Amino acid sequence: MPEKAHARPETRAGALCRLGSLLLQQKYKLLSPEATTEIAGRARTGTSCPPAILVGMGSRDVVVVGAGHNGLVAACYLAGAGLDVVVLEGLDHPGGGSRTEETVPGFRFDTHSVAHNIINMTTIPAELDLAGAGLEYQEMDPFSIGVHGDGRRVRFFRSVDATVESIAESSPAEARAYADFMNKAVPVVRTMLPAVRGEMSARDVPRRLLAARRALRGGAAGTVRDALGPYDSLLRRSLPTDLTRGPVAAFAAHAGVGPTLPGGATFAWWQAAYHLFGQWHAKGGAQSLTDALVHRLLSLGGELRCGARVARIEAPDGRVAAVVTEVGERFEARAVVTAMHPQVALLELLDPPLSGPPGADLAAARRGNVVQAVIHVATDRLPAYPGCAPGDWNGLQSFVDRLDDLTAAWTASEAGLLPDVLPLYAFTTSAIDPTLAPTGCHTVYLACPAAPARVEGGWPARTDEFVERALELVEGRAPGFRSSIRGISVRTPDVMEREGWLGAHPMHLELSLDQLGPLRPTRHLSGHRTPVEGLYVSGAGTNPTGGIAGTPGRRAAKALLADRS
Numbered sequence: 001m002p003e004k005a006h007a008r009p010e011t012r013a014g015a016l017c018r019l020g021s022l023l024l025q026q027k028y029k030l031l032s033p034e035a036t037t038e039i040a041g042r043a044r045t046g047t048s049c050p051p052a053i054l055v056g057m058g059s060r061d062v063v064v065v066g067a068g069h070n071g072l073v074a075a076c077y078l079a080g081a082g083l084d085v086v087v088l089e090g091l092d093h094p095g096g097g098s099r100t101e102e103t104v105p106g107f108r109f110d111t112h113s114v115a116h117n118i119i120n121m122t123t124i125p126a127e128l129d130l131a132g133a134g135l136e137y138q139e140m141d142p143f144s145i146g147v148h149g150d151g152r153r154v155r156f157f158r159s160v161d162a163t164v165e166s167i168a169e170s171s172p173a174e175a176r177a178y179a180d181f182m183n184k185a186v187p188v189v190r191t192m193l194p195a196v197r198g199e200m201s202a203r204d205v206p207r208r209l210l211a212a213r214r215a216l217r218g219g220a221a222g223t224v225r226d227a228l229g230p231y232d233s234l235l236r237r238s239l240p241t242d243l244t245r246g247p248v249a250a251f252a253a254h255a256g257v258g259p260t261l262p263g264g265a266t267f268a269w270w271q272a273a274y275h276l277f278g279q280w281h282a283k284g285g286a287q288s289l290t291d292a293l294v295h296r297l298l299s300l301g302g303e304l305r306c307g308a309r310v311a312r313i314e315a316p317d318g319r320v321a322a323v324v325t326e327v328g329e330r331f332e333a334r335a336v337v338t339a340m341h342p343q344v345a346l347l348e349l350l351d352p353p354l355s356g357p358p359g360a361d362l363a364a365a366r367r368g369n370v371v372q373a374v375i376h377v378a379t380d381r382l383p384a385y386p387g388c389a390p391g392d393w394n395g396l397q398s399f400v401d402r403l404d405d406l407t408a409a410w411t412a413s414e415a416g417l418l419p420d421v422l423p424l425y426a427f428t429t430s431a432i433d434p435t436l437a438p439t440g441c442h443t444v445y446l447a448c449p450a451a452p453a454r455v456e457g458g459w460p461a462r463t464d465e466f467v468e469r470a471l472e473l474v475e476g477r478a479p480g481f482r483s484s485i486r487g488i489s490v491r492t493p494d495v496m497e498r499e500g501w502l503g504a505h506p507m508h509l510e511l512s513l514d515q516l517g518p519l520r521p522t523r524h525l526s527g528h529r530t531p532v533e534g535l536y537v538s539g540a541g542t543n544p545t546g547g548i549a550g551t552p553g554r555r556a557a558k559a560l561l562a563d564r565s
């Protein structure tokens, strides 16, 4: 049965954050410990802070709200442009969905994101010299393998040719179909890339759409079908059987998009992006991205304050003026960038809240009930899949046998039910990074990409059943897996929500076609500017997309800098 998560040792970013806070306190001699305790006490007991006890924290050029990777990316660009920037983070550590913790003694697991792919398709790591700040990415190749229940294996390597060869071992016809699918998918992905990198202008759209139409070779009607349809039907048309459909669908689901969502086809075409750019895990875990960003921010003169949950963004007279934390610290600012859930930022924290058509549009943005549930399994060996080959544990190991199972699971989860057949995949990060586990031992990160955020009966009552079924499924693919387990820590959606992750939705808002790129979070706000002067929005729920991308952070910073010049 699941062990309780234990106390975390301090991460490098946590230490840097503490150091940053200490330096800041010394610099401004802000609060005596007694004052902090008194104000914190009021916040805990729910007493609202009357203006008389607000503590002035000085004036900044920019306050960034939220130290997820997007907030940190934005802050780095702003500090790099010479602005006086402070990042306020509600939790006692930075990183949001880019963290790694010792959730089982001696074993370090990513708490949320594992594979950092989109950011590695951009110039952000190079522009911020994150390698110089200690970040090293390791390629996961093969990026995915299908570990089918009937013993068949298909390996998806960076090389399309090697992948086709692997599929041909089970089915030459399927291999030919996959090659044909990639022949179309590669140009489609190249067409989409500038948009995903956050570099596409509206003027460029018609030319790009034309290029996509040529790549799809289906005429106007065929293009509309293949681009605007769901990936369930695209995969059924393009790939003959579940041998490849299952694992390709599992990878698309990993992006948080359901098989029957109109427009979701994009996420199956996106399979080609991993052949083009590979799949990447940060050495030391997702935390290393956060550590490097914090390092870069501090080196550029920026500041980070953790344990500083923002309660209010003051914007009297249509202009942003200050940010107030839950404990009553007041930071005056010429500009504010919110890098958290955009609906919470602009409809709950902003005072007065966004109103009129922009407010109504934002309130209408959707997030579904289908999210991820994660189990950290510490083991004394890698899962022994019969017929496995060296390298099989480098990337995602999919246990999705049938596209139908994934589709049914999505429908069940959306309705608040635990799926009958759990779609499941594993990342065994210690296989490429032995620093994450004691010698000879391993970190098996099990994820269900179609878990209900709100489940019938509630997660506390359903967690044991969920864990049992997941472990049983892996035992079926890797006999002896259960006997290799040294410890377990479970991160169900309710756990993530308690940590402040709204609805536990990995992308903050649904990644549907009507909420992507220039429509994310809404048409009004996709330029990151808001109707409130000096207030900018960033984060996974903004243009262009969610996930570990960094592009919403960079775009928001650039919008702010353009407005100043």
Ligand SMILES: Cc1cc2nc3c(=O)[nH]c(=O)nc-3n(C[C@H](O)[C@H](O)[C@H](O)COP(=O)(O)OP(=O)(O)OC[C@H]3O[C@@H](n4cnc5c(N)ncnc54)[C@H](O)[C@@H]3O)c2cc1C
Residues within 6 Å of the ligand: 065, 066, 067, 068, 069, 070, 071, 088, 089, 090, 091, 094, 095, 096, 097, 098, 111, 112, 113, 114, 115, 116, 117, 118, 308, 309, 310, 311, 339, 340, 341, 372, 373, 374, 496, 500, 504, 505, 506, 507, 508, 538, 539, 540, 541, 546, 547, 548, 549
């Ligand atoms: C289980 C899971 C697995 C995932 N796996 C992957 C993956 O493998 N690859 C991938 O690319 N993506 C993955 N994702 C998605 C990815 O983690 C997120 O999309 C990404 O972390 C969003 O980054 P962000 O900086 O925009 O926001 P977040 O990471 O959510 O950061 C927002 C920050 O703002 C802080 N905050 C919120 N409210 C306040 C407030 N009032 N005051 C101050 N601070 C506040 C939060 O504490 C948080 O630190 C996964 C997500 C989940 C949940």
